[in-house]
Amino acid sequence: MKKLSVCVLFGGISPEHEVSLRSAEFVLNSLDPEKFNVFPVGITKNGDWILYTGTDYSLLPTGEWKDYPENRRAAISPVRGQGLLSFEGDCVVREWIDVVFPVLHGENGEDGAMQGLLQMAGIPYVGPHVAASAVAMDKTLTKLVVDQAGIRQAAWMLVRSADVDSRVDWVMDQVEKKFAYPVFVKPAGTGSSVGVSKAADREALKVALLKATAYDTKVLVEEFISGREVEVAVMGNESPVASICGEIDSGAEFYDYDAKYVTDTSVAYIPARIGEDVSEQVRDAAVRIYSAIGCQGLSRVDFFVTHEGDEVVFNEINTLPGFTSISMFPKLFAASGIPAQQLVEELLKLAVEAAD
Numbered sequence: 001m002k003k004l005s006v007c008v009l010f011g012g013i014s015p016e017h018e019v020s021l022r023s024a025e026f027v028l029n030s031l032d033p034e035k036f037n038v039f040p041v042g043i044t045k046n047g048d049w050i051l052y053t054g055t056d057y058s059l060l061p062t063g064e065w066k067d068y069p070e071n072r073r074a075a076i077s078p079v080r081g082q083g084l085l086s087f088e089g090d091c092v093v094r095e096w097i098d099v100v101f102p103v104l105h106g107e108n109g110e111d112g113a114m115q116g117l118l119q120m121a122g123i124p125y126v127g128p129h130v131a132a133s134a135v136a137m138d139k140t141l142t143k144l145v146v147d148q149a150g151i152r153q154a155a156w157m158l159v160r161s162a163d164v165d166s167r168v169d170w171v172m173d174q175v176e177k178k179f180a181y182p183v184f185v186k187p188a189g190t191g192s193s194v195g196v197s198k199a200a201d202r203e204a205l206k207v208a209l210l211k212a213t214a215y216d217t218k219v220l221v222e223e224f225i226s227g228r229e230v231e232v233a234v235m236g237n238e239s240p241v242a243s244i245c246g247e248i249d250s251g252a253e254f255y256d257y258d259a260k261y262v263t264d265t266s267v268a269y270i271p272a273r274i275g276e277d278v279s280e281q282v283r284d285a286a287v288r289i290y291s292a293i294g295c296q297g298l299s300r301v302d303f304f305v306t307h308e309g310d311e312v313v314f315n316e317i318n319t320l321p322g323f324t325s326i327s328m329f330p331k332l333f334a335a336s337g338i339p340a341q342q343l344v345e346e347l348l349k350l351a352v353e354a355a356d
Contacts, residue, residue: 014106124355187216227304247272
């Protein structure tokens, strides 16, 4: 049986660069070399593309992969049929690529930009295509789609960074007219809770707005929902399926970047500590949102389940969720009976099927 040639892209210029390195280590270690020809391509924080020619993927999180002696500069050509190009002196080496797994989080990784390049190149890739990626990455656009789908979500308002810069007191007045404290403040286009703050008063709101505008020109302010943080993984193309539900107890003010990747305060409960009927509501809503946005391949969909009344409230969707050893997406499917190696292979299969 012919081996599939798989290019795994990792790193990138977004604030989620380090998370991507850890995710890629997990994905690469899940690829059976007997089944796949693997081409790991890292993108540095400066935007350089490097074909990593080593096989020790533990060097990715440490950054040591960049200095492997036989590495080559690389690029994916937008010209169809060219595939992966790498450069040895004056020579160009071309490698046919059957499918790309863009293990990239955030800006230029899951916002439709990389998907557009791969689409032009005619190379199948894991995850949603251009439009769905762009909509899911921009939380304000996601909100509009979910509104149309009739699914409950936190009340929200859009704030422009230009207004924060020029008339921040007016912006805070508008927020206070609409919401009671506390509120959540989020850049519209980041993942992994980068730039997200919980503001309990006006002074904290100002700090949160200024922090968020450092990452995006669009900022989302949301009402606070008191509830359990419940996540579900979704996989598939035309007929997506949802995993069992998981629950995050952040052990902190909220499930921020540090709680996800730095400290050890968070605890995951799989399955989530909710009733079976509520679990089915979450899973159904996740698939409905996934389909409404037009996703394929995979996504993780996050909700709150209120402490009073067990109401299901949509939080956000992540089209290229974390694949680290502690990430919920692979853990949820592992608990649903699909271990890491099988999961990665299934995602590659879905990518090839979607391109046919």
